[in-house]
Amino acid sequence: MTTTLTPVDAPWSRAEFEARLRAVAEERYHDRHAFHLRMHSGALNPAELRCWIVNRFHYQRHIPVKDALITAKLDTPRLRRMWLRRIQDHDGQHDGEGGIERWLRLGEAAGLDRETLLRGDTVLPGVRLMVDGYVNFCRLRPPLEGVAASLTELSAPDLMRTRINAFERHYPWIEPDGLGYFRTRVSQGHRDGAEALGLVLGWARTREEQERAVAALRFKCDLLWSLLDAVAHAGCPEGA
Template sequence: MSNLLTEVLSPQELEQALRKIGAERYHNRHPFHHLLHSGALSLGQVQAWALNRYCYQAAIPRKDAALISRTTDRNLRREWVHRILDHDGWNGEEGGIDRWLVLTESLGLKSDYVISQRGALPATVFAVEAYVDFVARHPPVITVASCLTELFAPDIHRERISGMLENYPFINESVLVYFRRRLGQAPRDAEFALDYVKHHARTLAEQQGVLNALVFKCNVLWAQLDALYAAYVSPGHIPPGAFDPEQPPC
Protein backbone atom coordinates (compact mmCIF):
# COMPACT_ATOMS: atom_id res chain seq x y z
CA MET A 1 0.00 0.00 0.00
CA SER A 2 1.26 3.42 -0.96
CA ASN A 3 1.32 6.42 1.36
CA LEU A 4 -2.15 7.85 1.85
CA LEU A 5 -2.99 10.80 -0.34
CA THR A 6 -4.76 13.68 1.36
CA GLU A 7 -5.47 15.77 -1.71
CA VAL A 8 -5.83 15.35 -5.46
CA LEU A 9 -2.51 15.62 -7.32
CA SER A 10 -1.87 17.42 -10.58
CA PRO A 11 -0.88 15.10 -13.44
CA GLN A 12 2.75 16.18 -12.94
CA GLU A 13 2.61 15.49 -9.21
CA LEU A 14 1.06 12.11 -9.90
CA GLU A 15 3.93 11.27 -12.24
CA GLN A 16 6.42 12.32 -9.58
CA ALA A 17 4.68 10.16 -6.98
CA LEU A 18 4.77 7.19 -9.39
CA ARG A 19 8.46 7.71 -10.14
CA LYS A 20 9.18 7.93 -6.41
CA ILE A 21 7.59 4.52 -5.92
CA GLY A 22 9.86 3.14 -8.62
CA ALA A 23 12.92 4.72 -7.07
CA GLU A 24 12.12 3.08 -3.74
CA ARG A 25 10.60 -0.23 -4.74
CA TYR A 26 11.63 -1.36 -8.24
CA HIS A 27 13.43 -4.68 -8.20
CA ASN A 28 16.68 -3.20 -9.48
CA ARG A 29 17.28 -2.46 -5.78
CA HIS A 30 16.99 -6.11 -4.78
CA PRO A 31 20.19 -7.85 -3.64
CA PHE A 32 19.58 -10.69 -6.09
CA HIS A 33 19.83 -8.28 -8.99
CA HIS A 34 23.15 -6.95 -7.78
CA LEU A 35 24.45 -10.50 -7.63
CA LEU A 36 23.05 -11.26 -11.08
CA HIS A 37 24.57 -8.26 -12.78
CA SER A 38 27.89 -8.29 -11.05
CA GLY A 39 28.76 -11.82 -12.08
CA ALA A 40 28.52 -13.20 -8.56
CA LEU A 41 26.13 -16.03 -9.44
CA SER A 42 26.90 -19.55 -10.59
CA LEU A 43 25.44 -20.96 -13.80
CA GLY A 44 22.92 -22.89 -11.70
CA GLN A 45 21.75 -19.72 -9.98
CA VAL A 46 21.37 -17.89 -13.30
CA GLN A 47 19.44 -20.88 -14.63
CA ALA A 48 17.12 -20.69 -11.61
CA TRP A 49 16.53 -16.99 -12.27
CA ALA A 50 15.84 -17.49 -15.96
CA LEU A 51 13.44 -20.39 -15.58
CA ASN A 52 11.51 -18.70 -12.80
CA ARG A 53 11.33 -15.47 -14.75
CA TYR A 54 9.89 -17.47 -17.63
CA CYS A 55 6.70 -17.93 -15.58
CA TYR A 56 6.30 -14.18 -15.52
CA GLN A 57 6.99 -13.85 -19.24
CA ALA A 58 4.50 -16.58 -20.08
CA ALA A 59 1.76 -14.86 -18.08
CA ILE A 60 2.10 -11.42 -19.70
CA PRO A 61 -0.27 -12.02 -22.64
CA ARG A 62 -2.92 -13.36 -20.26
CA LYS A 63 -2.48 -10.23 -18.15
CA ASP A 64 -2.78 -7.96 -21.16
CA ALA A 65 -5.82 -9.84 -22.44
CA ALA A 66 -7.41 -9.49 -19.00
CA LEU A 67 -6.93 -5.75 -19.25
CA ILE A 68 -8.48 -5.63 -22.71
CA SER A 69 -11.39 -7.76 -21.51
CA ARG A 70 -12.16 -5.12 -18.88
CA THR A 71 -12.27 -2.00 -21.03
CA THR A 72 -15.02 -0.57 -23.22
CA ASP A 73 -12.54 2.03 -24.53
CA ARG A 74 -11.79 0.84 -28.03
CA ASN A 75 -8.80 3.15 -28.44
CA LEU A 76 -7.23 1.66 -25.34
CA ARG A 77 -7.90 -1.85 -26.63
CA ARG A 78 -6.41 -1.09 -30.04
CA GLU A 79 -3.28 0.33 -28.43
CA TRP A 80 -2.98 -2.46 -25.89
CA VAL A 81 -3.42 -5.43 -28.20
CA HIS A 82 -0.02 -4.85 -29.77
CA ARG A 83 1.47 -6.00 -26.45
CA ILE A 84 -0.12 -9.41 -26.95
CA LEU A 85 1.18 -9.55 -30.51
CA ASP A 86 4.69 -8.47 -29.39
CA HIS A 87 4.87 -11.06 -26.68
CA ASP A 88 3.06 -14.06 -28.15
CA GLY A 89 4.38 -13.41 -31.65
CA TRP A 90 2.25 -12.58 -34.64
CA ASN A 91 2.07 -13.18 -38.33
CA GLY A 92 4.87 -15.74 -38.31
CA GLU A 93 7.17 -13.47 -36.29
CA GLU A 94 8.53 -14.76 -33.00
CA GLY A 95 7.50 -13.03 -29.81
CA GLY A 96 9.05 -12.05 -26.49
CA ILE A 97 8.29 -15.48 -25.05
CA ASP A 98 10.32 -17.12 -27.84
CA ARG A 99 13.16 -14.70 -27.15
CA TRP A 100 13.11 -15.65 -23.49
CA LEU A 101 13.37 -19.32 -24.47
CA VAL A 102 16.50 -18.45 -26.49
CA LEU A 103 18.01 -17.30 -23.22
CA THR A 104 16.98 -20.35 -21.20
CA GLU A 105 18.09 -22.74 -23.99
CA SER A 106 21.46 -21.05 -24.15
CA LEU A 107 21.80 -21.55 -20.41
CA GLY A 108 21.40 -25.29 -21.00
CA LEU A 109 17.72 -25.63 -19.99
CA LYS A 110 15.43 -27.63 -22.26
CA SER A 111 12.46 -25.55 -23.37
CA ASP A 112 9.98 -28.33 -22.59
CA TYR A 113 11.11 -28.24 -18.99
CA VAL A 114 11.02 -24.45 -18.79
CA ILE A 115 7.59 -24.22 -20.42
CA SER A 116 6.19 -26.90 -18.11
CA GLN A 117 7.07 -24.64 -15.14
CA ARG A 118 7.64 -27.86 -13.17
CA GLY A 119 10.84 -26.49 -11.72
CA ALA A 120 9.50 -23.05 -10.83
CA LEU A 121 9.30 -21.92 -7.23
CA PRO A 122 5.73 -21.92 -5.87
CA ALA A 123 6.26 -18.33 -4.67
CA THR A 124 7.05 -17.30 -8.26
CA VAL A 125 3.84 -18.80 -9.57
CA PHE A 126 1.79 -17.27 -6.75
CA ALA A 127 3.21 -13.81 -7.42
CA VAL A 128 2.70 -14.05 -11.17
CA GLU A 129 -0.86 -15.35 -10.90
CA ALA A 130 -1.65 -12.69 -8.31
CA TYR A 131 -0.72 -10.16 -10.98
CA VAL A 132 -2.94 -11.72 -13.66
CA ASP A 133 -5.76 -11.92 -11.14
CA PHE A 134 -5.28 -8.31 -10.06
CA VAL A 135 -5.61 -7.14 -13.65
CA ALA A 136 -8.71 -9.27 -14.24
CA ARG A 137 -10.39 -7.73 -11.20
CA HIS A 138 -9.61 -4.03 -11.50
CA PRO A 139 -10.68 -1.29 -13.89
CA PRO A 140 -8.38 -0.11 -16.67
CA VAL A 141 -6.93 2.99 -15.04
CA ILE A 142 -5.70 0.88 -12.12
CA THR A 143 -4.40 -1.96 -14.26
CA VAL A 144 -2.67 0.34 -16.73
CA ALA A 145 -0.89 1.85 -13.73
CA SER A 146 0.25 -1.59 -12.64
CA CYS A 147 2.23 -1.81 -15.88
CA LEU A 148 4.22 1.31 -15.12
CA THR A 149 7.21 -0.64 -13.84
CA GLU A 150 8.08 -0.38 -17.53
CA LEU A 151 9.11 3.19 -16.79
CA PHE A 152 12.03 1.81 -14.85
CA ALA A 153 12.82 -1.17 -17.06
CA PRO A 154 15.18 0.31 -19.68
CA ASP A 155 17.84 1.13 -17.08
CA ILE A 156 17.77 -2.35 -15.62
CA HIS A 157 17.82 -3.91 -19.10
CA ARG A 158 20.84 -1.86 -20.11
CA GLU A 159 22.57 -2.74 -16.84
CA ARG A 160 21.67 -6.39 -17.33
CA ILE A 161 22.98 -6.55 -20.87
CA SER A 162 26.32 -4.98 -20.08
CA GLY A 163 26.73 -6.63 -16.67
CA MET A 164 25.85 -10.12 -17.80
CA LEU A 165 27.89 -9.93 -21.00
CA GLU A 166 30.92 -8.75 -19.09
CA ASN A 167 30.70 -11.07 -16.14
CA TYR A 168 29.52 -14.48 -17.35
CA PRO A 169 31.37 -16.65 -19.85
CA PHE A 170 28.11 -18.47 -20.65
CA ILE A 171 26.29 -15.30 -21.76
CA ASN A 172 26.78 -13.81 -25.20
CA GLU A 173 25.10 -11.03 -27.12
CA SER A 174 22.79 -13.30 -29.11
CA VAL A 175 21.07 -14.72 -26.04
CA LEU A 176 20.22 -11.27 -24.70
CA VAL A 177 18.02 -10.46 -27.70
CA TYR A 178 15.00 -10.31 -25.37
CA PHE A 179 16.40 -7.35 -23.45
CA ARG A 180 17.66 -5.59 -26.58
CA ARG A 181 14.18 -5.78 -28.05
CA ARG A 182 12.54 -4.54 -24.87
CA LEU A 183 14.82 -1.50 -24.90
CA GLY A 184 12.81 -0.40 -27.94
CA GLN A 185 9.36 -1.60 -26.85
CA ALA A 186 9.23 -0.67 -23.17
CA PRO A 187 9.66 3.12 -23.49
CA ARG A 188 6.88 3.32 -26.10
CA ASP A 189 4.60 1.18 -23.96
CA ALA A 190 5.47 3.06 -20.78
CA GLU A 191 4.92 6.46 -22.36
CA PHE A 192 1.42 5.51 -23.48
CA ALA A 193 0.57 4.00 -20.09
CA LEU A 194 1.88 6.98 -18.14
CA ASP A 195 -0.05 9.39 -20.31
CA TYR A 196 -3.22 7.31 -19.92
CA VAL A 197 -2.91 7.21 -16.15
CA LYS A 198 -2.16 10.94 -15.88
CA HIS A 199 -5.26 11.75 -17.94
CA HIS A 200 -7.67 9.27 -16.39
CA ALA A 201 -6.81 9.22 -12.69
CA ARG A 202 -8.38 12.47 -11.59
CA THR A 203 -10.10 11.77 -8.28
CA LEU A 204 -8.38 11.10 -4.99
CA ALA A 205 -9.67 7.52 -5.01
CA GLU A 206 -8.41 6.88 -8.54
CA GLN A 207 -5.01 8.39 -7.82
CA GLN A 208 -4.67 6.41 -4.61
CA GLY A 209 -5.64 3.28 -6.55
CA VAL A 210 -3.05 4.04 -9.20
CA LEU A 211 -0.26 4.49 -6.66
CA ASN A 212 -1.29 1.34 -4.82
CA ALA A 213 -1.33 -0.56 -8.12
CA LEU A 214 2.26 0.36 -8.86
CA VAL A 215 3.32 -0.61 -5.34
CA PHE A 216 1.48 -3.91 -5.83
CA LYS A 217 3.29 -4.53 -9.10
CA CYS A 218 6.67 -3.69 -7.60
CA ASN A 219 5.85 -6.24 -4.90
CA VAL A 220 5.06 -8.84 -7.57
CA LEU A 221 8.55 -8.39 -9.03
CA TRP A 222 10.29 -8.10 -5.65
CA ALA A 223 8.65 -11.23 -4.25
CA GLN A 224 10.04 -13.23 -7.16
CA LEU A 225 13.59 -12.17 -6.31
CA ASP A 226 13.04 -12.79 -2.59
CA ALA A 227 12.01 -16.33 -3.44
CA LEU A 228 15.03 -16.83 -5.69
CA TYR A 229 17.36 -15.47 -3.04
CA ALA A 230 15.93 -17.66 -0.31
CA ALA A 231 16.00 -20.81 -2.44
CA TYR A 232 19.30 -20.37 -4.28
CA VAL A 233 21.47 -17.93 -2.33
CA SER A 234 20.65 -17.78 1.34
CA PRO A 235 19.53 -19.73 3.29
CA GLY A 236 19.38 -21.88 0.15
CA HIS A 237 16.30 -23.89 0.98
CA ILE A 238 15.07 -25.22 -2.34
CA PRO A 239 11.39 -26.24 -2.02
CA PRO A 240 10.45 -29.83 -2.90
CA GLY A 241 10.22 -30.32 -6.64
CA ALA A 242 11.77 -26.98 -7.57
CA PHE A 243 14.76 -26.76 -9.91
CA ASP A 244 17.95 -27.93 -8.20
CA PRO A 245 21.22 -27.01 -9.93
CA GLU A 246 22.88 -29.98 -8.23
CA GLN A 247 20.33 -32.36 -9.68
CA PRO A 248 19.44 -30.96 -13.09
CA PRO A 249 16.21 -32.21 -14.67
CA CYS A 250 16.61 -35.00 -17.16
Protein backbone atom coordinates (compact mmCIF):
# COMPACT_ATOMS: atom_id res chain seq x y z
CA MET A 1 0.00 0.00 0.00
CA THR A 2 1.45 3.36 -0.98
CA THR A 3 0.73 6.65 0.73
CA THR A 4 0.69 9.89 -1.19
CA LEU A 5 2.40 12.60 0.79
CA THR A 6 1.36 16.23 0.38
CA PRO A 7 4.35 18.59 0.26
CA VAL A 8 4.40 20.88 3.26
CA ASP A 9 4.52 23.89 0.96
CA ALA A 10 1.64 22.79 -1.28
CA PRO A 11 -1.11 25.43 -1.56
CA TRP A 12 -4.10 25.04 0.68
CA SER A 13 -7.35 24.29 -1.06
CA ARG A 14 -9.56 27.30 -1.65
CA ALA A 15 -11.88 26.13 1.13
CA GLU A 16 -9.06 25.64 3.63
CA PHE A 17 -7.49 28.98 2.73
CA GLU A 18 -10.78 30.78 3.26
CA ALA A 19 -11.30 28.95 6.55
CA ARG A 20 -7.88 30.07 7.78
CA LEU A 21 -8.60 33.68 6.86
CA ARG A 22 -11.98 33.60 8.58
CA ALA A 23 -10.44 31.99 11.65
CA VAL A 24 -8.02 34.91 12.02
CA ALA A 25 -10.86 37.41 11.70
CA GLU A 26 -13.00 35.53 14.20
CA GLU A 27 -10.30 34.75 16.77
CA ARG A 28 -8.21 37.94 16.70
CA TYR A 29 -10.71 40.67 15.85
CA HIS A 30 -10.84 43.51 18.35
CA ASP A 31 -14.45 42.88 19.34
CA ARG A 32 -12.92 40.61 22.00
CA HIS A 33 -10.84 43.40 23.52
CA ALA A 34 -11.71 44.31 27.11
CA PHE A 35 -12.35 47.94 26.13
CA HIS A 36 -14.97 46.91 23.59
CA LEU A 37 -16.54 44.53 26.08
CA ARG A 38 -16.82 47.39 28.55
CA MET A 39 -18.23 49.67 25.85
CA HIS A 40 -20.90 47.19 24.86
CA SER A 41 -21.90 46.46 28.46
CA GLY A 42 -22.42 50.17 29.13
CA ALA A 43 -19.44 50.47 31.49
CA LEU A 44 -17.66 53.40 29.81
CA ASN A 45 -18.02 56.87 31.24
CA PRO A 46 -18.45 59.85 28.88
CA ALA A 47 -14.76 60.79 29.04
CA GLU A 48 -13.68 57.28 28.02
CA LEU A 49 -16.17 57.14 25.16
CA ARG A 50 -15.14 60.56 23.87
CA CYS A 51 -11.49 59.55 24.10
CA TRP A 52 -12.20 56.49 21.96
CA ILE A 53 -14.11 58.59 19.40
CA VAL A 54 -11.20 61.05 19.08
CA ASN A 55 -8.56 58.36 18.68
CA ARG A 56 -10.62 56.12 16.43
CA PHE A 57 -11.28 59.13 14.20
CA HIS A 58 -7.54 59.42 13.60
CA TYR A 59 -7.73 55.92 12.13
CA GLN A 60 -10.94 56.60 10.20
CA ARG A 61 -9.56 59.67 8.45
CA HIS A 62 -6.60 57.62 7.14
CA ILE A 63 -8.71 54.84 5.62
CA PRO A 64 -9.05 56.69 2.28
CA VAL A 65 -5.28 57.31 2.34
CA LYS A 66 -4.42 53.61 2.63
CA ASP A 67 -7.09 52.77 0.04
CA ALA A 68 -5.59 55.29 -2.38
CA LEU A 69 -2.22 53.56 -1.96
CA ILE A 70 -3.81 50.19 -2.73
CA THR A 71 -5.76 51.60 -5.69
CA ALA A 72 -2.57 52.93 -7.27
CA LYS A 73 -1.16 49.38 -7.40
CA LEU A 74 -4.16 47.73 -9.06
CA ASP A 75 -3.59 46.93 -12.71
CA THR A 76 -7.05 47.01 -14.33
CA PRO A 77 -9.75 49.70 -14.59
CA ARG A 78 -12.31 47.30 -13.10
CA LEU A 79 -10.23 46.74 -9.98
CA ARG A 80 -9.41 50.42 -9.59
CA ARG A 81 -13.09 51.34 -9.89
CA MET A 82 -13.94 48.75 -7.25
CA TRP A 83 -11.40 50.07 -4.79
CA LEU A 84 -12.05 53.73 -5.64
CA ARG A 85 -15.59 53.28 -4.34
CA ARG A 86 -14.15 52.67 -0.88
CA ILE A 87 -12.48 56.06 -0.97
CA GLN A 88 -15.75 57.65 -2.02
CA ASP A 89 -17.57 55.82 0.77
CA HIS A 90 -15.36 57.53 3.33
CA ASP A 91 -14.59 60.88 1.67
CA GLY A 92 -17.98 61.27 0.01
CA GLN A 93 -18.47 62.56 -3.50
CA HIS A 94 -19.37 66.02 -2.17
CA ASP A 95 -18.69 68.04 0.95
CA GLY A 96 -20.84 66.94 3.87
CA GLU A 97 -21.04 63.32 2.72
CA GLY A 98 -19.24 60.07 3.50
CA GLY A 99 -18.01 58.07 6.42
CA ILE A 100 -15.57 60.68 7.72
CA GLU A 101 -18.36 63.24 7.88
CA ARG A 102 -20.58 60.73 9.68
CA TRP A 103 -17.82 60.11 12.23
CA LEU A 104 -17.53 63.86 12.82
CA ARG A 105 -21.27 63.88 13.48
CA LEU A 106 -20.80 61.04 15.97
CA GLY A 107 -18.27 63.21 17.78
CA GLU A 108 -20.67 66.14 17.84
CA ALA A 109 -23.49 63.88 19.09
CA ALA A 110 -21.18 62.83 21.93
CA GLY A 111 -20.45 66.44 22.86
CA LEU A 112 -17.15 66.92 21.01
CA ASP A 113 -16.31 69.92 18.88
CA ARG A 114 -15.54 68.85 15.31
CA GLU A 115 -12.50 71.13 15.28
CA THR A 116 -11.10 69.09 18.15
CA LEU A 117 -11.47 65.96 16.06
CA LEU A 118 -9.97 67.56 12.96
CA ARG A 119 -6.98 69.05 14.79
CA GLY A 120 -6.15 65.72 16.43
CA ASP A 121 -4.16 67.41 19.19
CA THR A 122 -5.16 64.83 21.78
CA VAL A 123 -4.58 61.71 19.67
CA LEU A 124 -2.47 59.28 21.68
CA PRO A 125 1.12 58.54 20.52
CA GLY A 126 0.39 54.82 20.36
CA VAL A 127 -2.57 55.43 18.07
CA ARG A 128 -0.46 57.64 15.78
CA LEU A 129 2.12 54.87 15.54
CA MET A 130 -0.56 52.28 14.83
CA VAL A 131 -2.10 54.35 12.03
CA ASP A 132 1.29 55.20 10.52
CA GLY A 133 2.16 51.51 10.58
CA TYR A 134 -0.99 50.56 8.69
CA VAL A 135 -0.61 53.28 6.07
CA ASN A 136 3.04 52.36 5.51
CA PHE A 137 2.12 48.69 5.27
CA CYS A 138 -0.29 49.49 2.42
CA ARG A 139 2.32 51.75 0.82
CA LEU A 140 5.13 49.20 0.88
CA ARG A 141 3.45 45.81 0.53
CA PRO A 142 1.94 44.32 -2.65
CA PRO A 143 -1.80 44.56 -3.34
CA LEU A 144 -2.44 41.00 -2.12
CA GLU A 145 -1.34 41.89 1.38
CA GLY A 146 -2.98 45.31 1.42
CA VAL A 147 -6.30 43.79 0.38
CA ALA A 148 -5.91 40.83 2.75
CA ALA A 149 -5.37 43.25 5.64
CA SER A 150 -8.77 44.78 4.89
CA LEU A 151 -10.49 41.47 5.59
CA THR A 152 -11.25 42.57 9.12
CA GLU A 153 -14.40 43.73 7.28
CA LEU A 154 -15.58 40.13 7.48
CA SER A 155 -16.25 40.68 11.18
CA ALA A 156 -17.23 44.36 11.07
CA PRO A 157 -20.99 44.06 10.32
CA ASP A 158 -21.66 42.01 13.46
CA LEU A 159 -19.61 44.46 15.52
CA MET A 160 -21.56 47.39 14.09
CA ARG A 161 -24.88 45.77 15.03
CA THR A 162 -23.64 45.09 18.56
CA ARG A 163 -22.36 48.65 18.84
CA ILE A 164 -25.61 50.20 17.65
CA ASN A 165 -27.59 48.19 20.21
CA ALA A 166 -25.14 49.08 22.97
CA PHE A 167 -25.18 52.80 22.21
CA GLU A 168 -28.96 52.92 22.02
CA ARG A 169 -29.33 51.02 25.28
CA HIS A 170 -26.48 52.33 27.43
CA TYR A 171 -25.54 55.75 26.07
CA PRO A 172 -28.82 57.60 25.44
CA TRP A 173 -27.00 60.91 25.97
CA ILE A 174 -25.51 60.45 22.48
CA GLU A 175 -27.88 61.84 19.87
CA PRO A 176 -29.32 59.00 17.71
CA ASP A 177 -28.30 60.78 14.49
CA GLY A 178 -24.70 60.26 15.54
CA LEU A 179 -24.95 56.52 14.93
CA GLY A 180 -25.22 56.94 11.16
CA TYR A 181 -21.68 55.70 10.51
CA PHE A 182 -22.34 52.40 12.28
CA ARG A 183 -25.62 51.86 10.45
CA THR A 184 -24.04 52.48 7.05
CA ARG A 185 -21.12 50.17 7.67
CA VAL A 186 -23.35 47.13 8.26
CA SER A 187 -24.20 46.88 4.56
CA GLN A 188 -20.93 48.35 3.28
CA GLY A 189 -18.93 45.91 5.38
CA HIS A 190 -20.74 42.89 3.93
CA ARG A 191 -20.14 44.13 0.39
CA ASP A 192 -16.52 45.16 0.90
CA GLY A 193 -15.61 42.01 2.79
CA ALA A 194 -17.06 39.77 0.08
CA GLU A 195 -15.24 41.66 -2.68
CA ALA A 196 -11.90 41.62 -0.88
CA LEU A 197 -12.21 37.95 0.03
CA GLY A 198 -12.85 37.05 -3.61
CA LEU A 199 -9.74 38.94 -4.68
CA VAL A 200 -7.49 37.37 -2.07
CA LEU A 201 -8.74 33.84 -2.78
CA GLY A 202 -8.09 34.38 -6.49
CA TRP A 203 -4.73 36.10 -6.22
CA ALA A 204 -2.98 33.86 -3.67
CA ARG A 205 -2.08 30.80 -5.72
CA THR A 206 1.03 29.55 -3.92
CA ARG A 207 1.37 28.47 -0.31
CA GLU A 208 3.74 31.37 0.29
CA GLU A 209 1.21 33.87 -1.04
CA GLN A 210 -1.54 32.33 1.06
CA GLU A 211 0.57 32.51 4.21
CA ARG A 212 1.47 36.13 3.47
CA ALA A 213 -2.23 36.94 3.14
CA VAL A 214 -3.05 35.28 6.48
CA ALA A 215 -0.13 37.13 8.10
CA ALA A 216 -1.37 40.45 6.68
CA LEU A 217 -4.81 39.92 8.20
CA ARG A 218 -3.24 38.94 11.52
CA PHE A 219 -1.12 42.11 11.39
CA LYS A 220 -4.21 44.26 10.84
CA CYS A 221 -6.03 42.61 13.74
CA ASP A 222 -3.02 43.31 15.97
CA LEU A 223 -3.04 46.96 14.91
CA LEU A 224 -6.71 47.40 15.78
CA TRP A 225 -6.09 45.68 19.10
CA SER A 226 -3.17 48.02 19.84
CA LEU A 227 -5.38 51.06 19.23
CA LEU A 228 -7.73 49.88 21.97
CA ASP A 229 -4.77 49.08 24.23
CA ALA A 230 -3.61 52.67 23.90
CA VAL A 231 -7.04 54.10 24.66
CA ALA A 232 -7.72 51.69 27.54
CA HIS A 233 -4.44 52.46 29.26
CA ALA A 234 -4.51 56.22 28.70
CA GLY A 235 -6.83 57.07 31.56
CA CYS A 236 -8.44 59.71 29.33
CA PRO A 237 -9.45 62.72 31.40
CA GLU A 238 -12.79 64.46 31.12
CA GLY A 239 -12.68 66.75 28.10
CA ALA A 240 -10.09 64.69 26.21
